[in-house]
Amino acid sequence: MTRAIYRITGPDREAFLQGLVTNDVAKLADGIVYAAFLTPQGKYIADFFLIPADDTVLLDIDASIAAPTIQRLSMYRLRADVxxxxxxxxxxxxxxxxxxxxFADPRHPDMGWRAYRDTPQADDEIDWTALRVAHCIPETGIELTPDTFILEAGFERLSGVDFHKGCYVGQEVTARMKHKTQLRKGLARVHLxxxxxxxxxxxxxxxxAGELHSVAGDQAIAYLRFDRAGNGLMAGDVAVTWEKD
Structure with a gap:
């Protein structure tokens, strides 16, 4: 999918982001950070990568959601110098x-690296969808939608959320899901x-019991109701198997 790259500048840039995104912006000192931006009700608005770039921060986001996400982020600027x-x-x-x-992709070692350059990439023969599916990594607009709770989408496993940082938009709901409930639904890799x-x-x-999302060969990412995902799981007339990681 096409990506849009934004540059965030100003002396308040990291403090501004820290109060909005799910991950700890202080980790930029060590490299790239994967994070999400949520509604106050804890539901998904966008996911993106934050990249340190001298005295600025780059934001790498799916182009299809870039404009409304930036507009919504900008609503929180208030008096921040950003x-x-x-x-x-x-x-x-x-x-x-x-x-x-x-920068190594922080979601999984097999997802390779990301770099930001002045010219387009000439060719890319890697089947990124197959790699995503193999490691149950959700994609913007496919597995990640406005109805998504990020813990159901595996953001803890993908290094996309930090439970020790301060408050951010949607933090209360996310923390409650982490500490007070057992997930009954969520994304999982299945075999077809x-x-x-x-x-x-x-x-x-x-x-x-759920729905298939991304499919690659005989594997897929599915949104499952876990209590119904045992024996007898079917996608139409195709048998589906799921093994807990």
């Missing part, structure tokens, strides 16, 4: 050891016994 501008930078991705200007399309409803012993 500026947010779109850049002409391009995302480059690859596998293996990051180049000197690259045959072809099945994204969006196919799942049933467990004939009862609604």
């Amino acid at each position: 500026q947010i501008e779109e850049t002409a930078l391009h995302l480059h991705r690859g596998s293996g050891t990051p180049p000197p200007d690259g 016994s045959g072809p099945a399309k994204p969006g196919t409803p799942l049933t467990g012993d004939g009862k609604p």
Whole structure:
């Protein structure tokens, strides 16, 4: 998917972000940070990468949600000395050891590296969707929607949330889900016994049990109701198996 790269400047930039995003912005001292921006009710608005760049912070976000997200972030600026501008930078991705200007993807080692350059990437033959599915990594607009709670989407496993930082928008709901409840629903990697399309409803012993999202070969990311995801899980007439990680 196309990415938009923004530059956040001003002396209050890190304090501004710290009060809004799910991860600890202080981690920028060590490199790239994956985070989300939530509603006060704890639901997903956007996910993005924050990247240290001299005395600025880059924000790498799916282009389809960039404009409304930046507009909503800007509503919180108030008197903060912060500026947010779109850049002409391009995302480059690859596998293996990051180049000197690259950062290892913090979500999973197999997701390679990300770098931000003045020219577009010439070619990219890596099947990133297959890698995403193999490691149950959600995608903006597919698994991640306005109805998503980030813990159901695996953000703790993906290093996208910090439970020791201070308050941020949506923090109370997220913390309550972490400490007071056991997740009954969420994303999981499943195996398919045959072809099945994204969006196919799942049933467990004939009862609604979730839905398929991203599919790659005989694997898929599914949103599951865990108490119905045991034996007898089906996507239409295709048998589905799920093993807890």
